[in-house]
Structures are given as structure tokens and as C-alpha cells.
């Protein structure tokens with residue numbers, strides 16, 4: 001298939017890119033890694049009149065790690081972030097999610113910010129941003145504004161970005177000390193989108209008891225769905241954790257639907273199973289973060 005006709009722009013200044021997008025008046029699309037947009041064009045599921053390619057813009061390809069977290073520029077490829085030792089050491093959930101995104105070839109071109117802007121409810125990195133409570137830096141004609149992840153995802157492939165805004169970076173906050181994370185998912189084949197996936201974060205107190213637990217669910221709601229599971233597991237030890245109450249809490253919140261890949265009831269079943277796996281693995285990782293010598297590292301992510 002060939003894409004419908006469009007006018008291609010390759011600005012070299014961010015101001016020009018924003019101006020072009022504003023001039024397109026809703027008929028423009030940003031092109032980053034092209035791993036989602038180009039298939040949509042070729043299948044004629046999208047027909048923008050203007051494509052604004054941001055790949056020549058300077059300064060958007062950097063990863064910055066500071067005490068507060070990790071800032072990822074709009075042109076940072078998934079594979080670059082996955083291999084960024086300081087970033088994945090500060091926030092292991094970045095690598096736990098990234099290694100489940102498609103195949104290495106797609107991760108070499110696709111950008112993490114592009115994935116978040118695309119807002120596929122089956123995608124891993126929007127869930128990572130939502131679970132950690134991160135934010136998106138959006139640049140439009142009026143300047144830069146910051147949008148919290150909780151407000152950013154508004155529907156399937158819909159975000160709070162205005163038609164004339166470019167997401168220039170996302171910021172992932174560093175989890176609290178004593179926090180462990182995990183990402184568990186099931187996909188029909190390796191490299192495919194998850195039928196269901198769960199990212200979890202478990203925080204332990206000084207007595208190594210759970211003080212907080214959260215999970216973010218993909219492919220079972222219109223947006224990445226964060227559920228606070230603290231009340232279901234608080235005060236418990238993370239080893240051999242009984243997750244039945246947490247599973248019930250999550251089951252009450254998710255809204256899976258039937259589609260050609262899976263029934264709603266199968267997705268609901270997976271959500272429970274993956275809640276158990278992700279919480280237990282995150283709990284073990286939390287123990288490990290407190291005392292790396294006495295607990296085996298446990299990071300398991302399954303397709």
C-alpha cells in the first residue's frame with residue numbers, strides 16, 4: 001500500500017516545526033520514528049495533509065538523569081534509552097517495559113516519546129509513565145507547558161496534546177527508596193502488543209513490610225489504568241505475597257473488551273494472573289533494593 005499524498009516538511013528549528021504544525025490547523029502530523037505513523041499512512045488509516053518530520057531538530061535526542069528522575073527527549077529511540085546505564089539503573093522499570101516493546105529493529109527507530117504521544121492503550125511506555133506519575137513537556141505556539149501523566153492520556157490514541165503542540169520530552173520520576181518494580185505481560189507472539197500487561201511498583205517500609213503498591217494495566221481499558229492496590233497488601237511481607245485481595249480490587253476497576261485477539265473474560269483472567277506475578281516480582285525487587293546481597297534479583301516479564 002502507498003500512503004495518501006501529503007506535503008513533507010523537515011524543519012531544523014523547533015520554532016519552525018511548531019509554526020508549521022499550527023499552520024496545518026489540525027491536518028498536520030509529527031513524524032518521529034515512524035514505526036506507528038508510517039504503517040497507519042500506508043494502510044490509509046491516517047491521511048494528514050502535512051507531515052512535520054522532527055528528526056532534524058537539534059537537542060531532542062538527549063537523556064538526562066538527575067536526582068529527581070530521568071528526562072527523555074523526543075528523539076531518543078527506545079533502544080538508546082534501554083541501553084542507557086544511568087537511566088535504567090535509576091529507574092529499572094524503564095528497561096523492564098522497553099524490552100517488551102516490539103522487536104529490536106522497531107526499537108532502533110521508534111521513540112519513547114513517540115510511543116507516549118501515540119497513546120496506544122496496549123503500549124508499555126505510556127503505562128510506565130502513568131505508573132511512575134511522570135509528565136510530558138509540550139511545546140506549542142504559546143510556549144512550553146507540562147502535563148501530568150494522569151491528565152495526558154484521554155482515550156485510545158488520544159492525548160491532551162493540542163493539534164499544534166509537539167511533545168519535546170517526557171520526565172519519569174525516580175521511585176521512592178525501598179521501591180521495586182516489575183512488568184509482566186502476555187502477548188500472542190514475541191514482539192506483538194500485549195493481550196494484557198501489568199506494571200507494578202511495591203514500596204517497603206523499614207520493617208520490610210509493604211507500605212504502598214500500585215499497578216498499571218494495559219490492553220484492558222481505553223487508557224493505561226493505574227490502580228492503587230495499597231489497601232489490599234499493606235503491612236504484608238513481600239515474600240510469597242497473597243495477592244487475592246489485590247486481584248479482586250484490580251478486577252473491579254478494569255474494563256476489558258472483546259476484540260479479534262481475545263475475549264474480555266480472557267483479558268480479565270490475565271489481569272488477575274499478571275497482577276500476582278507483577279506484585280510478587282516487584283516485592284522481591286523491593287527487598288533486593290534494600291539489601292542486594294541477601295535477596296536474589298527477580299525481574300520476570302513474560303509474553
Ligand SMILES: Cc1cc2nc3c(=O)[nH]c(=O)nc-3n(C[C@H](O)[C@H](O)[C@H](O)COP(=O)(O)OP(=O)(O)OC[C@H]3O[C@@H](n4cnc5c(N)ncnc54)[C@H](O)[C@@H]3O)c2cc1C
Pocket residue numbers: 029030031032033034035036037038039074100101102103106109110111112113114115117118122123124125161165166167168191192193194
Ligand atoms: C510490528 C510492530 C510492533 C510493535 N509492537 C509494539 C509493542 O509491543 N509495544 C509498543 O509499545 N509499541 C509497539 N510498536 C510501536 C512502536 O513502539 C513505535 O515506535 C511507537 O508507538 C511510536 O513511536 P515512533 O517514534 O515510531 O512514532 P511515530 O510513528 O513517528 O508517531 C506515532 C504518532 O505519535 C505522534 N508523535 C510522535 N512523536 C511525537 C511528538 N514528539 N510530539 C507529538 N506527537 C508525536 C505522531 O504524529 C503519530 O501520530 C510496534 C510497532 C510495529 C511496527
